[in-house]
Amino acid sequence: MNYWLFKTEPSDFSIDDLANRPDKREGWDGVRNYQARNFMRDVAQIDDLVLVYHSSCKNVGIAGLARVSKVQLPDPTQFDPTSKYFDSKSTEEAPRWWMVEIEHIETFEKVLTLKTIKALPQITKLPLLKRGHRLSIMPIIKDEFIVLLNAANSITTVR
Secondary structure (H helix, E strand, O other): OOEEEEEEOOOOOOHHHHHOOHHHEEEOOOOOOHHHHHHHHHHOOOOOEEEEEEOOOOOOEEEEEEEEEEEEEEOHHHHOOOOOOOOOOOOOOOOOOEEEEEEEEEEEEEEEEHHHHHHOOOOOOOHHHOOOOOOOEEEOOHHHHHHHHHHOOOOOOOO
16 A cells, blocks of 8 residues: 655645545546656555645645545546646547546544644655655655644544
8 A cells, every 4th residue: 555645726626625526536637747647657556545735725734635546547638628737749549647536535624734744753754845846746654644644633544
């Protein structure tokens, strides 16, 4: 099992939006960074756990928990000429961009703020805290994932 942090701007798509989708599931589309794409295409597995992180907002931080429910899906926005994520070099026979589907597990009562995350002494390897790290999808080591989940006062447990 892998553990992830997926960043999103809540004005575009939030943990609440995910919770309100039919079956509480949504494709994680629009990622246009090759390394993040490769994580979704080559590494993500069904049942991986995902911390959903709200960025570019008043209350920046981890807002909830999801799980990967489908993998290796071509991102349909690459084929849509009206989408801001359209890629004219991509074809349905040879897609360039991939996504996973995630399923809502939990919305945290309070956002675990970036300030609080930075103050946790056990969090030393989280890519989010590394200077210049801007990926929207990043792996998290299990031990740090558990620390973050506990700090968020999640009702979910990970063994």
